[in-house]
Amino acid sequence: MTYTADEMMAVEAARRLTSDTVCFVGIGLPSLAANLARRTHAPGCTLIYESGTIGAKPQQLPLSIGDGELAETADAVVSVPEMFAYWLQGGRIGVGFLGAAQIDRHGNLNSTVIGDYATPKVRLPGGGGAPEIATSVREVFVMLRHSPRAFVEQLDFRTSSGERVRFVVTDLGILEPRDGELTLTRVHPGSTVDDVRAATGWELKVADDVEETAAPTDAELAALRALKTKGRE
Amino acid sequence: MTYTADEMMAVEAARRLTSDTVCFVGIGLPSLAANLARRTHAPGCTLIYESGTIGAKPQQLPLSIGDGELAETADAVVSVPEMFAYWLQGGRIGVGFLGAAQIDRHGNLNSTVIGDYATPKVRLPGGGGAPEIATSVREVFVMLRHSPRAFVEQLDFRTSSGERVRFVVTDLGILEPRDGELTLTRVHPGSTVDDVRAATGWELKVADDVEETAAPTDAELAALRALKTKGRE
């Protein structure tokens, strides 16, 4: 089957989750990846949405982090202060997904502004849960499309710390921290190391042993598309 | 009808509560008084037990602050941390009842030890909610039997502050703060000012206008006894 770059990203992120993973998911690709994991190899994976739903098991892909189905299918629904205090800060979450407008070579992220903070060129929505997700979960997974505008030498604003970023999946490949710097470790089928270099705004470190990501299997794609169709009914 | 000293105390405390009162009640006489108020002139009086029940409406007099009926009849049941943070410290409670082993002329209370703290003669149960009830509610009502051992010149230990004590009801009369010192303002029928003086361990200030408390009415006693009978079934 053919597939899109988004599908490759979702599949590759999903593969990193297991039935023992407790993960904090935002809407969009992370939610797609986590729900896909539950439908394929990781049925026990626990999904936590920052709206307060713990162990949500949506049948449809949620369109917002506060969809009613998340509350209906959750093991527990807690208040937002409790979610951030007892669950996130409490150290209960294994994996947190983050996206951003910009990332630097250390995995620091910007989701706040393009340009100067006081007189921004583009005012972005802001960090939301990101600053504390980035420092409270055990592992941060970043999902972000590759471009020189996104993978920058110097962030316009550092919204969250990169210290716990373990894995960046893009539409071209995968970066992982090696000796404190994000390093290309895999390219997706159809991409080359040079493609990734060209789409990265800093001089990209490349691992000696770059491998090619396994393409999404038919089963993965079928599960993914079923989720997406349901969510858009 | 004849009545006991306890009944006089409960009735007189109940009379101070209105349908608008939100009160924090402990077990024993305070709970009796607050439930009596709800059965007589103050049906809207809101009872809060520190176990987390807000707006409990027990049919039977509860035997512990955590009786199941309190949760079943409450408007809301909250966790104990929430009770102390949002409700008590949050300034939501109008009247708090306290008892103690000792009281001094400023309304400071001891429910911790008799004797020295490190080597006590009698280790009492301790303050429980008292230290913060005493400083968080708008008005503290104290219920305590009169004796020179209880009404002391010098507390063995100050468990809670007397600054918000507005009313001390004893088996002999009523004390209220006047110019920063508890002053006898009423005697119960059958007691004299001298009786109260003799039962007080400090030189008691007596108001110029000491009146006699109205004896419990037949209706008050009937309601009170119905409550007590039910609670002991």
Added chain:
Amino acid sequence: MAEIVSLTEGIRELVTDGDTVALEGFTHLIPHAAGHEIIRQGLRDLTLVRMTPDLVYDQLIGMGCARKLVFSWGGNPGVGSLHRLRDAVEHGWPAPLELEEHSHAGMAVAYAAGASNLPFGVLRGYLGSDLAARTRVRRIECPFTGEELAAVPAHRPDVGIVHAQRADRQGNVQLWGITGVQKEVVLASARSLVTVEEIVDELEPKAGAMTIPHWTIDAVACVPGGARPSYAHGYYDRDNAFYVEWEQISRDRDTFTAWMREHVLEEVPV
């Protein structure tokens, strides 16, 4: 003690120019109708507080009600930017908008501190983030371990406004589903208004429901559909299409203004 009022009365009695107002809701039960009434009453110079300002805040800002925004994530969930918020911040239209920007964790702690009558809340937060230098957060030392943590000032809005499923005739409010920071906002605020889908004789117990007692609320207004286009669990679903439409409506100042005139200013209040 909660008074049962019309929405018009509720806003008129509780909200004044210059107030700090929090209309809260985390995706669910967003008090849109109350926000529209604030716009219709032409309130000005408000400091608006909310974790996740979305469409109704975009509308309040675009209609010139706000002087300042205290927030942690301001976007159109699942769609993109809030164009009126961006226009105010980037170009000062219709008026400049001061920002006090937090993280979600910081906002949640600030509300909980407010509800707890504490002047500040403590969290492990704002670490490694440039936000710390741009907002009201200070470092605080643990007096036992010496560890440094973040302190945020408590939120104590003048007015807290939330929407809930139902109230009884005394004004006790019941809400369920995603409960967000609704209870904290009511308790942290000096005055509070709750709009509800319906007023019933008795609030039946319900799994996952919380009750906010009438004596913590100033006014309750019955406003069926008052959370639309967001949703009210058990009553109606989220109008996802409208969130997508808003992207187009809000991009252009004139389109926005025309839409607001037709759908909000000339709407018959409840």
Added chain:
Amino acid sequence: MAEIVSLTEGIRELVTDGDTVALEGFTHLIPHAAGHEIIRQGLRDLTLVRMTPDLVYDQLIGMGCARKLVFSWGGNPGVGSLHRLRDAVEHGWPAPLELEEHSHAGMAVAYAAGASNLPFGVLRGYLGSDLAARTRVRRIECPFTGEELAAVPAHRPDVGIVHAQRADRQGNVQLWGITGVQKEVVLASARSLVTVEEIVDELEPKAGAMTIPHWTIDAVACVPGGARPSYAHGYYDRDNAFYVEWEQISRDRDTFTAWMREHVLEEVPV
């Protein structure tokens, strides 16, 4: 991930001599059976933590399991004193008992801080009380207003033990009625054991119920009646007569010891 175990296994695997152990319950759902198993296994030098130590703590102390008690109210509710606690404090029998005494508000904040992975909690507390000088509490200054408040160190027990109504086969725990500090204790503790009335296939939603996910719990043991003589809402009532009887049983060292031998030491464990 919660393992379903016998009570004997649960205590053996989770509790060690010298541990700090919190068996919590606020009148409701007090984990008596778990306390008895600790006594039968002869654990020693425990630091026992609880807001309202009552009969089962009196028993643990009288049987010599405890070195220290961290608490806020230690009595027989509605009856009077705990004689074994008093004997330990007043006469050092069977061993001296160190006390760390708090107010309820301080204990509640300390548990919440522990569950929140904070080193301390803040409250308006211990004001005008001699307790402040006798316990672990320090003053802390609000970095915004300069106001002084109380700080208490977080409770982080080695083992947290609670009783609940039911669990499913994965070990998700559901409890309802008065929920006390049960969730906080499980989350604040390094290890946790929950005893339950029954293990069911599915936890049906229930008004006022909270669920504690299996992945925050180490072990779940099915111990029907495990809260007796306290009560389990929906299962059995409080044995009020036994609380009154305890006054007599516990007054005298020999009567106490004989009762414990007959009713606890020689009881067949679950």
